[in-house]
Amino acid sequence: MLCQECQQRQATLHFTKIINGKKTEFHICDVCAKEKGEYIPGSNSFSIHQLLSGLLDVNFSAGAGEVKKPPQELKCKNCGMTYQQFAEIGRFGCADCYETFNPKLDPIFKRIHSGNAVHGGKIPKRIGKDLQVHRQIEQLKQKLQEAVTNEEFEHAAELRDNIRSLEKSLQDKKEG
Amino acid sequence: MSLQNFISEAISPWMKNEGPDADIVLSSRVRLARNLNNTPFPLAASKENLEAVIKLAEEKFANRTHRKFGNLELLKMEDMKQNEKRVLVEKHLISPNLSDESKAGAALLSEDESLSIMINEEDHIRIQVLLSGFQLDQSLKYANEIDDWMEEKADFAFDEKRGYLTSCPTNVGTGLRASVMMHLPALVITRQMNRILPAINQLGLVVRGIYGEGSEALGNLFQISNQITLGKSEDDIVEDLRSVVIQLIQQERAARESLLQESKLQIEDRVYRSYGILSYSRNMESKEATQRLSDVRLGIDLGLIDNVSGNILNELMILTQPGFLQQYAGEILSPEQRDQRRAALIRERLKLEKDK
Numbered sequence: 001m002l003c004q005e006c007q008q009r010q011a012t013l014h015f016t017k018i019i020n021g022k023k024t025e026f027h028i029c030d031v032c033a034k035e036k037g038e039y040i041p042g043s044n045s046f047s048i049h050q051l052l053s054g055l056l057d058v059n060f061s062a063g064a065g066e067v068k069k070p071p072q073e074l075k076c077k078n079c080g081m082t083y084q085q086f087a088e089i090g091r092f093g094c095a096d097c098y099e100t101f102n103p104k105l106d107p108i109f110k111r112i113h114s115g116n117a118v119h120g121g122k123i124p125k126r127i128g129k130d131l132q133v134h135r136q137i138e139q140l141k142q143k144l145q146e147a148v149t150n151e152e153f154e155h156a157a158e159l160r161d162n163i164r165s166l167e168k169s170l171q172d173k174k175e176g
Numbered sequence: 177m178s179l180q181n182f183i184s185e186a187i188s189p190w191m192k193n194e195g196p197d198a199d200i201v202l203s204s205r206v207r208l209a210r211n212l213n214n215t216p217f218p219l220a221a222s223k224e225n226l227e228a229v230i231k232l233a234e235e236k237f238a239n240r241t242h243r244k245f246g247n248l249e250l251l252k253m254e255d256m257k258q259n260e261k262r263v264l265v266e267k268h269l270i271s272p273n274l275s276d277e278s279k280a281g282a283a284l285l286s287e288d289e290s291l292s293i294m295i296n297e298e299d300h301i302r303i304q305v306l307l308s309g310f311q312l313d314q315s316l317k318y319a320n321e322i323d324d325w326m327e328e329k330a331d332f333a334f335d336e337k338r339g340y341l342t343s344c345p346t347n348v349g350t351g352l353r354a355s356v357m358m359h360l361p362a363l364v365i366t367r368q369m370n371r372i373l374p375a376i377n378q379l380g381l382v383v384r385g386i387y388g389e390g391s392e393a394l395g396n397l398f399q400i401s402n403q404i405t406l407g408k409s410e411d412d413i414v415e416d417l418r419s420v421v422i423q424l425i426q427q428e429r430a431a432r433e434s435l436l437q438e439s440k441l442q443i444e445d446r447v448y449r450s451y452g453i454l455s456y457s458r459n460m461e462s463k464e465a466t467q468r469l470s471d472v473r474l475g476i477d478l479g480l481i482d483n484v485s486g487n488i489l490n491e492l493m494i495l496t497q498p499g500f501l502q503q504y505a506g507e508i509l510s511p512e513q514r515d516q517r518r519a520a521l522i523r524e525r526l527k528l529e530k531d532k
Contacts, residue, residue, distance in 0.1 A: 078216070079216040079217075079220045080220075081220060089219070090344065090345070091217070091219050091298070091343045091344050092217060092341070092342075092343055092344075092345070093216055093217060093219065093220035094215075094216040094217055094220060095211065095213055095217075095333035095335075095341045098335060098338055098341050098348075105338075105345075108345060109338075109345060109348065109406055112345055112346055112404075112406075113349070113404045113405065113406040113407055114380055114404050114407070115407075116349075116404065116406045116407020116408070117406065117407070118337055118338075118406075118407060119335075119336075119337060119338055119339025119340075119348075119349045119350070119406060119407070120339075120349070120406075120407050120408055120409055121339060121349060121350040121352070121408065121409045121410050121413075122320070122323075122339075122340075122350065122409070122410055123334075124323075124327045124332055124334050124340075125324060125327060125328075126327055126328060127327070127331060127332060127334055128334075131334075131336060135336075
């Protein structure tokens with residue numbers, strides 16, 4: 001699990017705070033725990049994790065002050081949500097966030113859904129069909145590229161016609 | 177308004193049908209979370225975005241006759257009074273979140289109130305089917321039909337790998353939450369529940385009290401639902417829950433049997449005490465009411481109390497909540513006034529049974 005503060009390091013400190021009956025879970029790394037200071041219990045004690053991470057990562061052992069934030073953060077182009085924000089509120093901003101944050105999602109989903117990260121249920125009838133057509137077009141385009149590279153122009157023309165007719169069928173459905 | 181008329185108008189029509197195993201499973205519910213493809217999720221959306229979603233619901237789904245659910249009525253949160261919304265929350269037709277937090281929320285309700293489609297809750301669309309008794313398969317079937325019906329006219333956010341995309345990562349994939357509300361007094365009295373709960377959790381299911389997350393199990397009522405939504409098919413998710421519920425029903429029946437055999441007098445005393453208190457008290461907090469009603473319901477199911485109808489627990493659990501008490505009184509009440517009104521309503525309701 002990544003630290004919920006910096007999203008950089010493994011969280012090594014896990015604890016639950018209960019204030020007025022409201023439960024909040026914290027998962028943070030040692031560096032952020034130190035920065036947060038007193039409000040996190042046990043953060044000043046020297047842990048085995050500190051020792052280990054010191055051995056594993058040279059930069060890390062340089063100390064809290066010198067660890068820099070990453071230069072570019074994942075940010076959804078559609079709704080503007082950053083990965084940091086997603087981690088804080090635990091909600092995606094739009095469908096495109098799934099694409100943007102994709103590299104980081106598998107471990108999150110696996111933790112929540114007992115090791116599963118891939119859908120195994122219903123496929124919507126109407127969009128599902130379109131998805132198949134889209135996938136077919138992508139495959140044909142790849143073949144077309146290969147055909148052109150190999151100078152098989154007759155075959156390429158055939159593929160091109162196939163792609164056009166599939167694209168037209170999608171277009172017609174949208175308008176119809 | 178007479179109490180009888182108030183009750184018949186207040187109770188959702190679906191509640192009047194007694195479903196299978198209704199002595200233990202009060203209701204079955206299936207919820208599907210769906211979002212539109214080209215609109216930010218409600219959390220990140222502008223008010224204009226959300227109003228466009230409501231407009232879509234209004235134009236494509238409201239006042240259309242669906243062959244199973246009939247006409248769907250669209251209710252906009254902003255047009256409703258606070259207590260009207262509260263009553264819908266108490267009937268489990270909308271969530272507190274939709275009622276109070278949504279920037280532009282609405283709900284589509286079927287006439288029998290077994291179908292409710294929340295618009296702009298955490299997700300753009302939340303389809304909920306609620307049936308009486310143990311009817312998980314049927315609930316899933318209906319919810320799927322509504323999902324297909326809506327999908328013909330709306331572009332849902334769907335990804336081949338991740339399935340239906342939802343605002344919260346805990347709902348992604350199928351977007352399915354299936355749950356049952358169970359009355360398990362004998363398992364609680366015989367102290368078996370503490371042993372059973374951890375086992376249920378290990379199977380990937382969640383057990384909660386009646387008022388949702390973190391609430392204690394008042395009135396021996398437990399809500400059991402699936403946690404995992406990704407990686408399994410809808411049928412498998414429902415089947416896993418169903419098989420655990422079948423086990424619980426058998427265990428509860430066995431515990432009731434042994435209570436009757438081994439401590440009939442104590443049980444009889446307990447349920448009649450509660451019956452007496454409900455029949456004559458003048459001041460009743462909701463917590464006590466829930467516990468006493470559970471006792472009376474157990475007495476009915478065990479055949480110890482025979483002149484009261486069985487659905488009194490479900491009915492009074494709903495009717496003695498603050499929103500309903502205020503609706504019946506026709507005014508906003510203080511907590512003390514509510515306790516008095518609650519006691520009076522329960523007394524009157526039990527008297528109706530005696531006069532029968």
